[in-house]
Amino acid sequence: MQHQQHHQGRSSLRDCSSTSSPQSRHNIIKGEIIIVQSDKKSGSGRSASIRIYSCTEVDPKTGKGKLSEQAYLKRGKTKTSCGERTTTYDVKFHVEPNFGTPGALVIRNPKNNRFFLKYAAVQIQNSQIIQFDCYSWVYSFKKTKNFDRIFFSNTKYLPSQTPQALMKLRKEELGSLRGNGSGERKEWDRIYDYDYYSDLGDPDKGPEHKRPVLGGSALLPYPRRGRTGRPSSNADPLTESRPCTTNLDIYVPPDERFSPKKKSEFISNSIQAALHFLILEGKGSNHLESFDEIHAMFSANESLVIEGSLKEKLKAMVPNELYKDTTHAIKKTLKFPLPQILAENEFAWKDDEEFGRQMLAGVNPARIQSLEVFPPQSKDGAVSSIKSSHIEHNLDGLTVAQAMNYWRILILDHHDYLMPFLSRINTNDVCIYATRTLLFLKSDSTLRPLAIELSLPGSPRGNEINRVLVPASQGEAAALWHYAKAHVAVNDSVYHQLVSHWLHTHAVVEPFIIATRRQLSLMHPIHWLLDPHFKDTMHANALARSKLINSGGIFEKILFSAEISMQLSAELYKEWRFDEQALPADLLKRGMALQDPDPDNPTGIQLLFQDYPYGADGLEIWTAVQAWVTDFCMLFYADDASVRSDEEVQAWWSEIRNVGHGDKRNETWWYQMTSRKDLIQALTTLIWIASALHASVNFGQYAYNGYPLNRTTLCRRFIPQEGTFEYAEFLGDPDKYYLNMLPERDKMILGIAIAEVLSKHTSDEVYLGQRLSPLSIKNEEIGLKFEKFNRELRNIEKRIEDKNADAKLKNRQGCAKMPYMLLYPDTSNVESKGGSTGKGIPNSISI
Numbered sequence: 001m002q003h004q005q006h007h008q009g010r011s012s013l014r015d016c017s018s019t020s021s022p023q024s025r026h027n028i029i030k031g032e033i034i035i036v037q038s039d040k041k042s043g044s045g046r047s048a049s050i051r052i053y054s055c056t057e058v059d060p061k062t063g064k065g066k067l068s069e070q071a072y073l074k075r076g077k078t079k080t081s082c083g084e085r086t087t088t089y090d091v092k093f094h095v096e097p098n099f100g101t102p103g104a105l106v107i108r109n110p111k112n113n114r115f116f117l118k119y120a121a122v123q124i125q126n127s128q129i130i131q132f133d134c135y136s137w138v139y140s141f142k143k144t145k146n147f148d149r150i151f152f153s154n155t156k157y158l159p160s161q162t163p164q165a166l167m168k169l170r171k172e173e174l175g176s177l178r179g180n181g182s183g184e185r186k187e188w189d190r191i192y193d194y195d196y197y198s199d200l201g202d203p204d205k206g207p208e209h210k211r212p213v214l215g216g217s218a219l220l221p222y223p224r225r226g227r228t229g230r231p232s233s234n235a236d237p238l239t240e241s242r243p244c245t246t247n248l249d250i251y252v253p254p255d256e257r258f259s260p261k262k263k264s265e266f267i268s269n270s271i272q273a274a275l276h277f278l279i280l281e282g283k284g285s286n287h288l289e290s291f292d293e294i295h296a297m298f299s300a301n302e303s304l305v306i307e308g309s310l311k312e313k314l315k316a317m318v319p320n321e322l323y324k325d326t327t328h329a330i331k332k333t334l335k336f337p338l339p340q341i342l343a344e345n346e347f348a349w350k351d352d353e354e355f356g357r358q359m360l361a362g363v364n365p366a367r368i369q370s371l372e373v374f375p376p377q378s379k380d381g382a383v384s385s386i387k388s389s390h391i392e393h394n395l396d397g398l399t400v401a402q403a404m405n406y407w408r409i410l411i412l413d414h415h416d417y418l419m420p421f422l423s424r425i426n427t428n429d430v431c432i433y434a435t436r437t438l439l440f441l442k443s444d445s446t447l448r449p450l451a452i453e454l455s456l457p458g459s460p461r462g463n464e465i466n467r468v469l470v471p472a473s474q475g476e477a478a479a480l481w482h483y484a485k486a487h488v489a490v491n492d493s494v495y496h497q498l499v500s501h502w503l504h505t506h507a508v509v510e511p512f513i514i515a516t517r518r519q520l521s522l523m524h525p526i527h528w529l530l531d532p533h534f535k536d537t538m539h540a541n542a543l544a545r546s547k548l549i550n551s552g553g554i555f556e557k558i559l560f561s562a563e564i565s566m567q568l569s570a571e572l573y574k575e576w577r578f579d580e581q582a583l584p585a586d587l588l589k590r591g592m593a594l595q596d597p598d599p600d601n602p603t604g605i606q607l608l609f610q611d612y613p614y615g616a617d618g619l620e621i622w623t624a625v626q627a628w629v630t631d632f633c634m635l636f637y638a639d640d641a642s643v644r645s646d647e648e649v650q651a652w653w654s655e656i657r658n659v660g661h662g663d664k665r666n667e668t669w670w671y672q673m674t675s676r677k678d679l680i681q682a683l684t685t686l687i688w689i690a691s692a693l694h695a696s697v698n699f700g701q702y703a704y705n706g707y708p709l710n711r712t713t714l715c716r717r718f719i720p721q722e723g724t725f726e727y728a729e730f731l732g733d734p735d736k737y738y739l740n741m742l743p744e745r746d747k748m749i750l751g752i753a754i755a756e757v758l759s760k761h762t763s764d765e766v767y768l769g770q771r772l773s774p775l776s777i778k779n780e781e782i783g784l785k786f787e788k789f790n791r792e793l794r795n796i797e798k799r800i801e802d803k804n805a806d807a808k809l810k811n812r813q814g815c816a817k818m819p820y821m822l823l824y825p826d827t828s829n830v831e832s833k834g835g836s837t838g839k840g841i842p843n844s845i846s847i
Contacts, residue, residue, distance in 0.1 A: 026069070026094040029102065031122040033073060035115050037085040039260035043113035044087045048073045048138070052093050052122065055103020055153065055163045065103060065165030069094040083261070086118070093122065103166050105132050105151045114139045114188070114254075120151060130155075133522055137254040139188035147176055156525040156779070158636060159648050170521045178518050184229040185251040192253060192517040194659055195227035195240075200566055201551045202242050203235035209551040212567065213238050220570040221663030223507045225545070226252060226514055226538050243546070250546050253517070256538040265762045265834060266847075273753035286744045291735065293745075294708060297752065298342070299335040336752055339706035340838060344817035349710035352471060355485055356439050356447025357814040359412055363700045363711075363822075364496035365614035366693075368439075370591030371409040374400055376436055376453075378416050384436060384453055385466035391450040394471070395440055403440065407591065407608055410447065412437040414491035415455060417572055419464065422457050424564055431718045431741075432560045435488045445611035446810050452484040454719065467719070479734040483719045483741065486712075493711045494559050496697065498569045502549065505694040505845050506541050507569075508576065511660025512686055513538055519652040525636045526649060529629070529683065532771055533690040535844040548754075558743070558751045560714035578661070579669050581693070582685040583622045587615055602626065611811045613820035614696060616803070620796045621692045621768075621823055621841070626684045628789035633680050635781055640675040649673065653682070691768050695841040696822045702759035702836050703818065708748045717741040756836070758847060763834040768841040769793040769827035793825040800824050 029052065035045035049072050053065035071094075076087040093102075102122050109115065120132040132151040141148065150173055152166070162170055179191035201211030214222035228251040233241045243250060258266060288294065341349055348354050359368040376384040388400045395403045403409050418425075418434035425432050433454040439447040449471055456465045469484040513534045520527040548554050549566055561568050580589055584603045587593035592615055593605040602623050607615050637643055644650070653673040658665045671678040705711045717740055720726035730737040742748065769790040804812045804819040812820050826840035 027097055027099065029068070029093040029095055029099075029122050029124060031071075031091040031093060031120065033089040033091055033117070034119040035073070035076070035087045035089070036118045037087070038083075038116060041114065042260070043109075043111060043115045044076065044078070044085070045073050045089070045109070045115040045117070045138070046076065046087075047110055048115070049108045049110070050091060050093075051106050052095070052102045053104040053106065053165065053169065054095075054100040055155075055165050056100030057098060058165045062168075064168050065163075066096060066099055068099070100165075102130050103153050103155070103163060104169055105153075106148045107138055107151070108141045108148045109138045110141055112140050112142065117149075117151070133528075135255075139254065143186070143188040144190075152521075152523050154528075155523075156528055156636070157523050158525070158642070158646055159521075160645060162523065166523070170523055174518065174521055181227070182229070184231065185227070187249070187251070188254065189251075190253050190255070192514045193227040194224040194511070194514060197222050197225055197545070197566070198238060199225075199228070199230070199240040199242065199545055200549060201236070201239045202233070203239055204233045204241070205552075207235075208563075210236060210239070211551050211563070214566060214570050215663060218663075220567065221573055222570050223573070224511050224514070224660050224662065225507075225541065226256075226510065242550075250542045252538045252542050256513070256534075256536070258536055258539050259764055262536070262762045262764050265764075269757050269760050269762075273757045286746055288739045288742065288745055288748075291709070291739070294748070297336055297749065298338045298707075336706065336756065337836075339710075340703035340818055341707050341710050341816055345815055348814065348816035349707065350482070351815050352449050352485075353446050354814050354816055355489075356449055357811050357816075358704065358711075359410075359439070359447065359492075360611075360615075360811050361613040361814070361818075361820045361822075363697055363704050364492050364500050365696065366500060366586060366590075367414075367492065367495065368410055368412050368590070368592070370407050370608065371404065371411045371438065372591065374404055374409065376411060376413070376415075376438075378419075382464070385468050386436065386438060386451050386453050387468075390468055390470055391438060391440075394448060394450050396442065408441045409450070410439045410441060412439070412488065412492065414488070414495060415453075417568075418491065419455065419457060421561070421564060421568055421571075425560055425562070426456075428562075429716050430560050430562070431715050432490065433487050433718070435484075435491050437488050441609060444808075444810055445609045449485075452481075452488055454484060454487060467721075469719070476731065476734075479730070479738075480719055483738065486738070486741065487715055487719070489711045490560060490713060490715050493705060493713045494561055494565075497555065497559060497713070498561065498565055499572045501694075501697045502544070503569050503573060503576070504581065505689055505697065506537070506544065507573075508578070508581075508661070509534075509537060509686070509690055509845060510541055511656055515652050515655040515660050519655055520648050524648055525632070526652075526679075526683070529632055530686065532766060532843040533687050535766065535842075536846040537690070537844055540845060540847055554750065554754050558713050558747050558754070573663075576664070577667070577669050578682075578685065579671065581689055582681065583615075583618050583688060583693075587619075611809045613803075613809075613812055614823065617796075617800055617820065617823035618692060618696070620799065621793075621825070622684070622688055624789060624792045624796060625687050625691075625768075626680070627792070628785065629684045629687065630680050631785040631788070632782065633676055633683070635779065635785075637676050637679070640677075643676055643679050644674050649679065690844050691841050692823055694845045698847065699759055699761070699836075699840065700822045700838055701755040702752075703838050705755040706752050706759075708742060708751065712743055712748065713751055714743050714747070715741050716743065759836045759838075760847070761834045761837060761840060761842070762847070765834065765840065765842050765846065766844075767827055768825050768843055770843070790827055793827045797825055797827065 033050065037044055049070045051070055052068045055065055057066045059066045071091045073089045073091065076089040078085055078087045101124065105120055107117065114137050117134045117136055117138050120134050121129050123129050131154050133154050134151055138149045150169060177190060177192050179193050181193055185191060196216050197214035201209055203210040212220055214220050215224060230240045233239045359365065375386050392400055398408065413436050415434045415436050422432060422434060433456060436453040438450040440450050442448055451468055451470050454467045454469070458464050469481055472478040472481045516527060516530055516534065551563065555565050556562050559565050580586055584593070584605045587607070588605055592612065593607050596604055596606040603619050610616055650673065657670050671682050673679065717737065720730040743751065803809055806812065821839035823841065824839040
């Protein structure tokens with residue numbers, strides 16, 4: 001709204017309208033163009049040529065709208081603010097007297113550079129201002145294969161309602177974005193196409209870097225990614241070659257890239273984390289001797305000078321131009337900041353109740369579920385070793401049957417999906433169990449751990465080996481119970497990174513972005529609705545494939561799943577259902593909510609217990625998003641038939657199902673997209689995933705995962721059994737045994753560093769309830785509905801604050817005194833300073 005009000009108040013447009021030019025018998029339409037130079041590579045747009053198309057009058061020769069004479073950008077007014085140069089151009093368009101209303105703007109950049117078109121508008125008779133959807137890069141006409149850039153006015157049309165003068169332009173623009181599926185993509189290509197995950201390996205480095213292709217097979221199904229078209233590697237024709245240099249310029253279409261400002265901040269944050277890693281890695285041996293060494297990784301801000309060997313190591317990790325551009329902005333502190341889990345109570349992480357609370361309000365709060373059958377069972381029918389005698393004494397006087405009937409026993413299950421992989425995982429100094437954790441829902445809604453089952457594969461044809469540990473507060477049993485909780489946290493941390501975070505947000509959303517760009521015109525209202533929720537996601541995913549999930553990447557270094565991490569992710573994609581990512585459906589599936597017959601309840605469900613911070617806050621956000629999407633769609637779709645007849649929406653949904661998530665094309669759970677209800681549910685689910693779900697699993701990572709004793713990502717020792725050498729070693733020094741169970745120093749520090757980077761907002765973050773571009777799409781009702789949405793988000797913020805202050809809701813803070821803020825919208829954060837705030841719901845998966 002701010003941008004809209006600002007631009008409509010400009011005197012250069014307000015004081016002029018279409019005027020007649022007697023010399024040429026043409027009318028003049030005055031316009032304003034704003035170009036932003038945000039880095040050294042971008043130009044001012046000077047000498048670019050611009051023409052406008054009519055949306056009401058058709059040129060019979062072309063079948064398109066009548067076209068103005070060419071105008072040029074010259075003599076602009078430039079000002080600099082916050083490192084960005086903004087140039088404003090006043091432009092005069094000469095048009096025929098019967099030109100009609102402008103509906104599109106076409107721009108050509110004759111220079112060998114690029115510029116960022118922030119804003120364009122023209123003023124016609126009656127002082128009416130027509131704005132154009134911009135916020136986009138314009139590359140050299142020569143590089144873009146003689147394609148001019150076209151921008152449509154911010155009036156939105158369903159395909160059947162498109163003015164005849166814009167019909168061909170609408171189709172041509174979509175066609176130019178699809179490409180032909182061949183050739184290597186260049187920086188300036190605005191082309192969206194699909195590919196398998198064939199770029200994770202690097203077999204040219206050696207056979208140990210070969211990785212299977214994900215997607216396109218029943219064995220390893222996966223969502224599609226954006227195509228780059230890089231040639232095959234020399235060693236394996238199925239694997240795409242990788243860039244030779246260390247840079248952040250892996251191909252994504254220009255409008256999907258980080259802004260120069262965000263790119264600089266991201267690099268600075270990464271170098272800051274690399275500094276911490278290099279400093280702490282070099283202190284002492286890789287083997288930890290005491291807990292004090294872990295605590296010493298965190299401290300107050302001790303100043304540091306980057307020089308000598310430290311400077312050389314840092315430069316070796318970072319390309320020279322990036323090093324020069326960003327090191328001046330780095331906070332040169334010696335150690336990691338204190339994670340929030342330690343801030344108020346440094347021993348909270350040891351507490352059993354806190355162990356359970358983090359399953360409801362931590363960074364992986366959507367895995368816990370109600371236990372349906374006791375004892376727990378595997379999908380193949382195998383029965384757990386947990387017996388009534390293990391837990392009945394801890395059920396506050398209830399029998400197991402009574403506790404089950406009252407939905408009082410919950411389970412954190414990391415058993416079935418892990419068991420087939422453990423033989424491959426438990427090599428090279430890695431010791432991992434498949435675990436089941438049972439918890440009792442107490443009368444105050446806190447969770448009491450009941451038992452942990454630790455499972456390993458037996459002989460090739462034998463039964464699995466199970467061991468059950470129960471809570472203890474003293475002696476050897478207490479230490480063994482603590483070890484068991486550590487193993488559970490390790491399972492949960494890796495599942496969180498590979499599935500809850502990467503797969504269920506980043507990976508599954510990318511095909512929706514590609515399909516939206518390819519099948520929904522910029523004129524389409526649904527494109528406008530979804531666009532803010534796709535900001536920076538493809539670039540973030542491309543960087544992840546380059547540095548995080550690739551062979552030899554960070555995940556392979558720090559996760560227990562190592563080189564089979566992405567295969568494990570692919571295995572769990574087999575269970576993925578888009579419809580079950582709708583929050584109410586997810587809560588019902590996990591037994592954390594029950595159907596609510598109340599017709600006035602917009603979610604249709606009621607939580608099993610209200611003190612479930614993720615579920616309670618999430619349902620409020622879900623309801624607000626659903627109301628906004630419903631209001632929006634009702635303005636454009638009169639009935640179900642209008643959804644069925646929308647050829648672009650039907651092509652969009654078909655491409656998502658059959659191509660983007662092509663390995664799931666035959667599933668029967670896909671919405672049929674034959675009604676407004678289908679469309680609203682699909683859009684609400686997609687926006688929920690991209691905004692709130694991602695925020696809930698991402699921005700608390702440093703607060704919880706930043707302290708390795710609370711959550712780490714691999715174990716190097718099994719829990720010792722009586723009568724073994726390991727048990728004698730444990731008895732001799734339980735603390736030392738536990739330290740030897742944890743990752744070595746370098747992996748531990750790397751895990752802390754990546755948690756720090758991923759948890760930070762950047763200063764150009766756009767939060768739910770905000771829009772980067774002007775809001776007006778020539779429909780005042782949309783503005784009113786959006787204000788209603790924003791107002792409800794602010795009300796939710798107040799209710800979250802009230803809940804966090806309610807002492808009866810113990811899971812909101814726990815003994816760690818960490819208020820649950822991961823689903824706090826933070827709509828008032830207009831001028832974000834970024835950083836690890838532990839709150840705020842960005843519109844998109846932007847990091």
